[in-house]
Amino acid sequence: MGSRHRGPKEEVRALNAFIALSRAADSVESRTHAVMAEEGLTESQFGVLEALHHLGPLCAAELAKKVLRSKGNLTLVIANLERDGLARRTTREEDRRYRTVELTRKGRTLMEKTFPRHARLVAKTMGALEPGEQDELRRLCRKLGKAAAG
Amino acid sequence: MGSRHRGPKEEVRALNAFIALSRAADSVESRTHAVMAEEGLTESQFGVLEALHHLGPLCAAELAKKVLRSKGNLTLVIANLERDGLARRTTREEDRRYRTVELTRKGRTLMEKTFPRHARLVAKTMGALEPGEQDELRRLCRKLGKAAAG
DNA sequence: TTGATATAGTTCAACATCGAACTATTAAAT
DNA sequence: ATTTAATAGTTCGATGTTGAACTATATCAA
Numbered sequence: 001m002g003s004r005h006r007g008p009k010e011e012v013r014a015l016n017a018f019i020a021l022s023r024a025a026d027s028v029e030s031r032t033h034a035v036m037a038e039e040g041l042t043e044s045q046f047g048v049l050e051a052l053h054h055l056g057p058l059c060a061a062e063l064a065k066k067v068l069r070s071k072g073n074l075t076l077v078i079a080n081l082e083r084d085g086l087a088r089r090t091t092r093e094e095d096r097r098y099r100t101v102e103l104t105r106k107g108r109t110l111m112e113k114t115f116p117r118h119a120r121l122v123a124k125t126m127g128a129l130e131p132g133e134q135d136e137l138r139r140l141c142r143k144l145g146k147a148a149a150g
Numbered sequence: 151m152g153s154r155h156r157g158p159k160e161e162v163r164a165l166n167a168f169i170a171l172s173r174a175a176d177s178v179e180s181r182t183h184a185v186m187a188e189e190g191l192t193e194s195q196f197g198v199l200e201a202l203h204h205l206g207p208l209c210a211a212e213l214a215k216k217v218l219r220s221k222g223n224l225t226l227v228i229a230n231l232e233r234d235g236l237a238r239r240t241t242r243e244e245d246r247r248y249r250t251v252e253l254t255r256k257g258r259t260l261m262e263k264t265f266p267r268h269a270r271l272v273a274k275t276m277g278a279l280e281p282g283e284q285d286e287l288r289r290l291c292r293k294l295g296k297a298a299a300g
Numbered sequence: 301t302t303g304a305t306a307t308a309g310t311t312c313a314a315c316a317t318c319g320a321a322c323t324a325t326t327a328a329a330t
Numbered sequence: 331a332t333t334t335a336a337t338a339g340t341t342c343g344a345t346g347t348t349g350a351a352c353t354a355t356a357t358c359a360a
Contacts (some may be wrong), residue, residue, distance in 0.1 A: 148278065
């Protein structure tokens, strides 16, 4: 495994870390995908529902920041959630540019049932690392993410 | 930041690590996206070209494993590369089920120009972490990825 | 030889994703 | 008040992505 790049040591090291990072994220996400698929949810839909579940009503632009997707994407994902009766959009009268997105009762019920299963699966999967390793992974990822985003 | 889940400590720790992992991978990938976009390449196309560049000719199923995507997906991505004159497909006469995918001269030239820039950008981005931290990140991600894939 | 099985690749419907162009609405500037 | 700028959201075309059904080819077993 690892990069076959023949360049400066510093680049080989960085590429190896980057490849491992991408693959680990992919692997864990493909596991969590199973729980969502059982409920007929996509990853994106679950991400939006989870944000609404834990943070309460948000507008589309706020949701886009939370789930790291474009505004245009959110328009579609939210529309599909609304079609399936899991979320609802209402235009704010104070500022008619905004449309507040919130869970329906059906959406809330679904998340109350599904999120705990998701959390258990994530815990089980991350359990491949010791608690201290999980914390260290988090620290490194946050440090990296902060720099890469800036 | 971090999970708002009110569950067992073990689940909170795992969710926090998982969220950080996903976001870090997203952040770094969105940076590398810039270099590819300049050349009119998507991430998927670059991934396939890079595999062919470093490993030589491969069939679609092998490529699918390398880039962690489905066979159906590879059919499209390879078709688009072929359309753009960057790769070529040839049916193997020893076993006509297989179609060998390889770079064209144009594709090789493009990768010789583009990959070094990609490597420099990755090194610069990962430079937010000390060398030892990059190695530790790699170790943790590999340990996790191995377990999550199995 | 024939039939079962396995594998490589394609096709398809549904959904995701981006970026850019666009509309609607509000705020700021003059 | 009118123009200008900024922001929220939608639309659109191109591409990606999956999983399942499908075709073509090859292998193995009886």
